[in-house]
Amino acid sequence: MASNWLTVLSAGTRWFAPAIVIGMTVIAAFGGGTLAKWMRQPTHAIAVPTGVLPAELERWDRPDLTLLITGQQHGYLLPCGCSRPQVGGLERRYNFFQALSSRGWKTLPVDLGDISQMAGPVNLSNMQGLMKYRYSMQALKMLGYAAVGLGEYEGALPFFKALGEYALNEPSPRVVVANLNDADTQYPEQTARWQAANVEGSPWKVGITSVIGPSVGSKIKDPQVRLGSSRQALESVKTEMDNSKIEYRVLLYQGVFTRGAEGVPPVEAEAVARAFPEYQVVVALSEEDEPAGAPVRIRHSDGRETLVVRIGHKGKYVGVLGLYKGAAPGMPAHKYAIAQMSEDYLTPDNALAGNPVVKLMEAYSAELKRDGYLARYPQMVHPFQAAVPDASPTYVGSEKCKKCHASAFAVWKGSGHSHAWQTLADAKRPSNREHDPECIVCHTVGFGYKGGFIDAEKTATLKDVGCESCHGPSSEHLKNTSDETWLKLMNPWKVGMDNSPAAVASKQQKIDQFCQRCHDIDNDVTWTHKGFERKWPKIAHPTPESEKK
Numbered sequence: 001m002a003s004n005w006l007t008v009l010s011a012g013t014r015w016f017a018p019a020i021v022i023g024m025t026v027i028a029a030f031g032g033g034t035l036a037k038w039m040r041q042p043t044h045a046i047a048v049p050t051g052v053l054p055a056e057l058e059r060w061d062r063p064d065l066t067l068l069i070t071g072q073q074h075g076y077l078l079p080c081g082c083s084r085p086q087v088g089g090l091e092r093r094y095n096f097f098q099a100l101s102s103r104g105w106k107t108l109p110v111d112l113g114d115i116s117q118m119a120g121p122v123n124l125s126n127m128q129g130l131m132k133y134r135y136s137m138q139a140l141k142m143l144g145y146a147a148v149g150l151g152e153y154e155g156a157l158p159f160f161k162a163l164g165e166y167a168l169n170e171p172s173p174r175v176v177v178a179n180l181n182d183a184d185t186q187y188p189e190q191t192a193r194w195q196a197a198n199v200e201g202s203p204w205k206v207g208i209t210s211v212i213g214p215s216v217g218s219k220i221k222d223p224q225v226r227l228g229s230s231r232q233a234l235e236s237v238k239t240e241m242d243n244s245k246i247e248y249r250v251l252l253y254q255g256v257f258t259r260g261a262e263g264v265p266p267v268e269a270e271a272v273a274r275a276f277p278e279y280q281v282v283v284a285l286s287e288e289d290e291p292a293g294a295p296v297r298i299r300h301s302d303g304r305e306t307l308v309v310r311i312g313h314k315g316k317y318v319g320v321l322g323l324y325k326g327a328a329p330g331m332p333a334h335k336y337a338i339a340q341m342s343e344d345y346l347t348p349d350n351a352l353a354g355n356p357v358v359k360l361m362e363a364y365s366a367e368l369k370r371d372g373y374l375a376r377y378p379q380m381v382h383p384f385q386a387a388v389p390d391a392s393p394t395y396v397g398s399e400k401c402k403k404c405h406a407s408a409f410a411v412w413k414g415s416g417h418s419h420a421w422q423t424l425a426d427a428k429r430p431s432n433r434e435h436d437p438e439c440i441v442c443h444t445v446g447f448g449y450k451g452g453f454i455d456a457e458k459t460a461t462l463k464d465v466g467c468e469s470c471h472g473p474s475s476e477h478l479k480n481t482s483d484e485t486w487l488k489l490m491n492p493w494k495v496g497m498d499n500s501p502a503a504v505a506s507k508q509q510k511i512d513q514f515c516q517r518c519h520d521i522d523n524d525v526t527w528t529h530k531g532f533e534r535k536w537p538k539i540a541h542p543t544p545e546s547e548k549k
């Protein structure tokens with residue numbers, strides 16, 4: 001994962017506070033008509049970590065124009081802070097962009113789309129999806145994005161809601177899509193077929209368009225959405241761009257790039273990249289979280305070249321495509337690197353006040369609190385409640401277990417699990433995390449289940465990761481502690497008398513899998529490094545002989 005591009009210079013890191021004002025003229029193209037528009041960056045002085053750039057970029061001559069390429073953010077606004085080091089987030093991206101601009105780089109950010117999420121963590125329903133889309137788009141505006149695509153993820157919101165949530169009221173960043181039929185009538189003025197961007201001081205007039213390929217189109221179930229042929233759309237956009245004297249063309253292609261076998265005609269992104277030498281760069285979907293390193297260079301018979309870039313998922317990386325004036329006027333030379341949004345781009349404490357994305361995230365969690373999102377989530381039937389519907393066990397809280405399971409209780413009390421709610425209440429940047437269901441779901445007992453956590457007042461005994469977070473709702477066990485039905489359900493890991501190494505290993509593997517419901521790849525980034533072996537001993541709580549009846 002860590003290529004040497006990503007090594008960041010740690011020596012000579014300085015923080016200072018330049019006043020940055022970037023002007024970028026953007027001309028929006030609504031099916032041919034043009035409309036001049038200024039995209040303003042904040043005009044106040046901003047302190048940012050201007051000293052840090054990936055080593056690869058430190059070695060580059062300053063490009064004449066730099067495209068900053070992102071996509072497939074999948075709802076990841078900001079690392080949750082559950083473990084370190086986490087990668088990604090819009091705040092760090094802002095600081096990275098500022099670091100480039102403060103060195104005089106002329107930048108043009110574009111995003112492939114799939115900004116929103118399909119579901120919340122631990123399969124929570126997508127209650128926060130639309131709202132997170134709006135906040136992401138607001139952040140992309142602050143970051144100076146010229147154009148953003150639409151994909152399967154926005155299609156699931158669905159499109160009309162996503163566009164109504166942001167683009168209806170706000171033209172920048174412009175949502176571009178060239179093959180969405182009836183866009184002008186269904187979503188009037190909310191999308192454009194393409195977008196021209198003229199970065200002040202850069203030698204090229206850039207045009208950005210996007211199409212939704214057939215494989216993505218087939219996943220968009222909304223009957224209102226009718227997609228036309230990508231090729232026809234790209235043909236006509238090409239002509240429109242020619243008429244507008246566009247010199248450099250960017251295609252955000254909502255579809256994957258797969259190299260077909262020998263003799264098999266290319267499909268999707270590859271087919272389009274081969275068919276349209278006029279598009280100098282094609283951004284395609286990644287199938288994996290981690291980005292492809294180098295772009296694929298497709299050489300056309302007339303000597304032109306199209307670069308295919310894929311940037312991974314969850315906003316962990318930014319693709320940096322440097323353009324340099326080359327021999328032929330319309331054919332700049334390219335350099336490409338990926339920048340990991342590592343902790344190097346954290347906002348220094350003395351710069352927090354000037355960072356608009358920090359404020360935006362604070363507004364996000366404040367809105368969740370104000371609008372009472374915790375109470376909005378439906379409560380599902382827990383598998384135990386479904387298993388024995390007549391009994392319908394509910395949650396009782398960990399204190400109730402202390403009397404009979406004193407030593408298990410003591411282990412739990414001394415573990416991180418016993419203060420997991422307080423951790424959220426104490427969190428800063430943003431605060432109010434204890435009102436965010438997408439945090440609460442792993443930091444309390446039974447959130448989203450009947451009888452589970454609702455909020456700190458209504459369900460005070462269900463704060464924190466309690467006994468019942470792992471053992472399930474236990475009221476029936478309390479009524480009859482020898483009822484085998486509940487003992488079995490509450491300890492599904494038990495292997496009875498079989499102490500063979502195979503049985504023990506298989507049990508441990510099951511428990512390990514179970515821990516990863518919360519200690520997953522995003523939230524506990526070090527679990528893959530012997531997480532179970534390291535962490536289980538800290539919380540293991542076998543019943544001592546003295547406590548057994």
Ligand code: HEC
Nearest residue numbers: 080081082083121423427433438439442517518519523524
């Ligand atoms: C999928 C489950 C899950 C979700 C969702 C989740 N957390 Fe966590 N969180 C964890 C786990 C697991 C740990 C403990 C990680 C470890 O063992 O290192 C943790 C630990 C933390 C810690 C403590 C870190 C420390 O240094 O002690 C903070 C702070 C935190 N989470 C904040 C959040 C916030 C804020 C959110 C919502 C944006 C959130 N969590 C959502 C599972 C989750």
Ligand code: HEC
Nearest residue numbers: 400401403404467468471474481487488490491494548549
């Ligand atoms: C009134 C006493 C009592 C209380 C209160 C109590 N338990 Fe138990 N628990 C028992 C007894 C007795 C057993 C069976 C012990 C044995 O087989 O060694 C048991 C067994 C268990 C087991 C092991 C099941 C198995 O078959 O391996 C779990 C898990 C458990 N309890 C969880 C809880 C939780 C969680 C709470 C609190 C919500 C709780 N208990 C409260 C008495 C109690």
Ligand code: HEC
Nearest residue numbers: 416417419420423442443465469514515518535536538539
């Ligand atoms: C319901 C979600 C959830 C489950 C399931 C869960 N954890 Fe945790 N775990 C957390 C959270 C949240 C924290 C962070 C607590 C804090 O500091 O706020 C945490 C913290 C911890 C810690 C303390 C942090 C550390 O690195 O020392 C250990 C140890 C731990 N978990 C082990 C486990 C093990 C082992 C399992 C599986 C048996 C497990 N957890 C299952 C949510 C969970």
Ligand code: HEC
Nearest residue numbers: 398401405408409412465466467470493494511541542543
């Ligand atoms: C993070 C998840 C988690 C939490 C929290 C947790 N347990 Fe457990 N517990 C387990 C697992 C996993 C096992 C099975 C361990 C095994 O069989 O080796 C277990 C086993 C048990 C057993 C059976 C022990 C034995 O000797 O067979 C009891 C009793 C128990 N837990 C009670 C509790 C009580 C009471 C609490 C709260 C004070 C609690 N547990 C909190 C995961 C958890």
